[in-house]
Amino acid sequence: xxxxxxxxxxxxxxxxxxxxxxxxxxxxxxxxxxxxxxxxxxxxxxxxxxxxxxxxxxxxxxxxxxxxxxxxxxxxxxxxxxxxxxxxxxxxxxxxxxxxxxxxx
Numbered sequence: 001x002x003x004x005x006x007x008x009x010x011x012x013x014x015x016x017x018x019x020x021x022x023x024x025x026x027x028x029x030x031x032x033x034x035x036x037x038x039x040x041x042x043x044x045x046x047x048x049x050x051x052x053x054x055x056x057x058x059x060x061x062x063x064x065x066x067x068x069x070x071x072x073x074x075x076x077x078x079x080x081x082x083x084x085x086x087x088x089x090x091x092x093x094x095x096x097x098x099x100x101x102x103x104x105x
Contacts (some may be wrong), residue, residue: 005040008032014040 002021007014017026027035054097 003042005042006037007040009036009038010034040076 013031
C-alpha cells in the first residue's frame, strides 16, 4: 500500500497518509476541518521485489558492477593458477608410471 502526501489549500498543513490504492482521496483537512485537501504527486520509493525469484542485486549500481568485475578477474586468475598446478601434478604422476612400465617391459 502506498503512502500519499496531502496538503490543505486553506491552512497549508501537509501530511502523509498510508492508504490502499483503491481508497478514495481525502477531502477534509484534519487540522482545520475544511474540505480543501489536495493529493500531491510524490516521488515515490524504490521498488523492492520480494519473493523467491527476485533479488535486490537484479538492478545493481555502477559501484557494485565494478566490484563484481574486480572479483571475477581475481577469481579467474586464481582458477588459472589452480589449473596449471593440477596439470603439473598430473604430469609428474604420469612420469613415474611410465618409468615403471619401461622397467617391467
